[in-house]
Amino acid sequence: MAVKVLLNEDEIPRQWYNLAADLPSPLQPPLGPDGKPIGPEDLAPVFPMNLIEQEVSRERWIDIPEEILEILYRWRPSPLRRAVYLEKALNTPARIYYKDEGVSPPGSHKPNTAVAQAWYNKQFGIERITTETGAGQWGSALAFACAILGLKCKVYMVRISFDQKPFRKLMMNVWGAECVASPSMNTQAGRDVLAKHPDTPGSLGIAISEAIEDAVSDRSGKTRYSLGSVLNHVMLHQTIIGLEAKKQLAKIGEKKVDVVIGCAGGGSNFAGLAFPFVADKINGARIEIIPVEPSSCPTLTRAPFTYDHGDVAKMTPLLAMHTLGHEFVSPPIHAGGLRYHGMSPLVSQAVVEGLLTPRSMDQLHCYESALFWARTEGYIPAPETSHAIAAVIEEAKKAREEGKEKVILFNWSGHGLMDLSGYANYMEGKLVDYPLPEEELQESLRSLEGLPKAPIVKTGRW
Amino acid sequence: MLGHLVPFHYCRDHTGELPCRKILDCWHERFAVHEYLRGIYSEEEIARIVSPPRPKLLQIIEIARKARGHEG
Numbered sequence: 001m002a003v004k005v006l007l008n009e010d011e012i013p014r015q016w017y018n019l020a021a022d023l024p025s026p027l028q029p030p031l032g033p034d035g036k037p038i039g040p041e042d043l044a045p046v047f048p049m050n051l052i053e054q055e056v057s058r059e060r061w062i063d064i065p066e067e068i069l070e071i072l073y074r075w076r077p078s079p080l081r082r083a084v085y086l087e088k089a090l091n092t093p094a095r096i097y098y099k100d101e102g103v104s105p106p107g108s109h110k111p112n113t114a115v116a117q118a119w120y121n122k123q124f125g126i127e128r129i130t131t132e133t134g135a136g137q138w139g140s141a142l143a144f145a146c147a148i149l150g151l152k153c154k155v156y157m158v159r160i161s162f163d164q165k166p167f168r169k170l171m172m173n174v175w176g177a178e179c180v181a182s183p184s185m186n187t188q189a190g191r192d193v194l195a196k197h198p199d200t201p202g203s204l205g206i207a208i209s210e211a212i213e214d215a216v217s218d219r220s221g222k223t224r225y226s227l228g229s230v231l232n233h234v235m236l237h238q239t240i241i242g243l244e245a246k247k248q249l250a251k252i253g254e255k256k257v258d259v260v261i262g263c264a265g266g267g268s269n270f271a272g273l274a275f276p277f278v279a280d281k282i283n284g285a286r287i288e289i290i291p292v293e294p295s296s297c298p299t300l301t302r303a304p305f306t307y308d309h310g311d312v313a314k315m316t317p318l319l320a321m322h323t324l325g326h327e328f329v330s331p332p333i334h335a336g337g338l339r340y341h342g343m344s345p346l347v348s349q350a351v352v353e354g355l356l357t358p359r360s361m362d363q364l365h366c367y368e369s370a371l372f373w374a375r376t377e378g379y380i381p382a383p384e385t386s387h388a389i390a391a392v393i394e395e396a397k398k399a400r401e402e403g404k405e406k407v408i409l410f411n412w413s414g415h416g417l418m419d420l421s422g423y424a425n426y427m428e429g430k431l432v433d434y435p436l437p438e439e440e441l442q443e444s445l446r447s448l449e450g451l452p453k454a455p456i457v458k459t460g461r462w
Numbered sequence: 463m464l465g466h467l468v469p470f471h472y473c474r475d476h477t478g479e480l481p482c483r484k485i486l487d488c489w490h491e492r493f494a495v496h497e498y499l500r501g502i503y504s505e506e507e508i509a510r511i512v513s514p515p516r517p518k519l520l521q522i523i524e525i526a527r528k529a530r531g532h533e534g
Contacts, residue, residue, distance in 0.1 A: 045530065208525065231519060
């Protein structure tokens with residue numbers, strides 16, 4: 001029995017898929033303080049115009065430049081694996097497949113967009129890219145991409161992570177990136193913080209400010225900033241995952257997928273696998289597509305679709321997203337990458353349309369599933385990925401109960417070899433579950449009363 | 463969000479200004495952190511602490527405008 005399906009380099013997809021072209025109800029544009037949509041000129045100091053064009057594009061297919069493919073060939077097409085050992089352990093008639101995105105040099109799906117972004121920056125004449133990072137997964141992916149393309153890369157890494165989690169920083173250094181602890185003396189934002197609080201351990205907010213300031217204050221105009229999640233062009237670059245999977249499933253003779261699953265924080269690895277299958281669903285296919293999120297931090301499963309707002313003065317720009325409101329309180333969780341208040345607008349709108357069926361999972365259930373996976377399939381998943389695995393196991397058991405030979409596909413978004421402390425906490429019994437109680441949710445949502453409501457635009461087809 | 467363990471004082475004092483907006487998220491299972499904050503901050507300040515961030519794209523634009531303002 002085949003346990004992995006490989007594609008040759010000449011079989012790799014040569015276009016990205018843009019869901020914005022096919023959403024039955026259009027994306028609602030982000031609004032500025034004046035109530036007018038944000039325009040490309042607002043973004044030009046930060047991103048190169050070729051990426052801005054992708055951010056606002058409504059073209060269905062966007063060609064992947066050959067030079068980007070040449071770089072992706074290092075690990076792409078990534079393997080489609082069949083989880084036969086898990087299937088046997090569960091005694092399920094379901095056939096479970098997963099895209100292994102852990103085979104990239106940095107060990108996750110992140111370089112799919114890091115490489116593309118670095119390449120487009122270089123095409124635009126940019127010589128240097130800045131970004132921020134927490135624990136370092138994104139920073140290491142961008143460092144890798146810049147090394148391959150001969151660009152300078154500067155990563156502002158939150159001071160406390162810089163000190164406590166040195167290995168991702170070392171990965172960045174190995175790839176030639178400059179990684180500095182944030183706050184730093186390199187920027188006005190950093191100097192302001194250090195002047196007041198010289199011993200501060202930093203924060204992601206400060207690191208973002210430093211990375212953007214560094215980019216926009218380069219008078220040569222040769223520096224831009226890069227972001228690894230949430231934005232439309234990031235989702236676009238990740239769709240190569242799902243497009244490859246479709247070819248691989250066809251190659252092994254699977255004519256139909258019943259369930260597609262991915263974990264969802266900012267949305268990029270979920271979107272990467274799922275969006276090409278969402279297109280099939282829009283065109284009539286019967287597929288259940290499940291973004292999985294932590295039950296302690298539900299943004300898709302229980303929050304209404306409304307306008308979020310960023311401060312108590314209610315003077316900040318508005319964007320249509322799923323939100324839990326001002327007073328939302330999330331319990332602790334070790335899957336750091338899933339702890340977003342907001343979600344990719346494309347994913348949010350697909351939920352509104354009913355094209356996606358979000359599901360939430362308790363963290364203990366996720367770790368239990370991750371251990372079961374590691375002890376059957378062998379690979380240790382990232383904590384984020386364990387959310388998808390928990391849902392896969394649920395679906396496989398359901399197929400067993402129903403006696404149905406379902407085909408289940410999910411995104412194995414990265415390995416967990418840099419995240420073993422979370423496993424240690426689980427195995428030492430230090431983790432507890434705390435799903436958001438209904439009354440706490442309702443209290444949270446009261447803070448949204450009186451705010452402008454996003455018009456719910458949906459066709460009602462799903 | 464940082465992917466590793468941090469002590470409470472990091473969340474309480476990490477910028478020297480208001481606590482991290484995630485402080486309730488991360489600590490309310492351990493002790494009554496909301497009550498702790500109420501003893502220190504006004505309701506308005508607490509509302510600011512727990513406010514969700516602005517959408518990413520708009521945060522970026524705002525930071526860029528502020529940074530360019532520094533240049534004069």
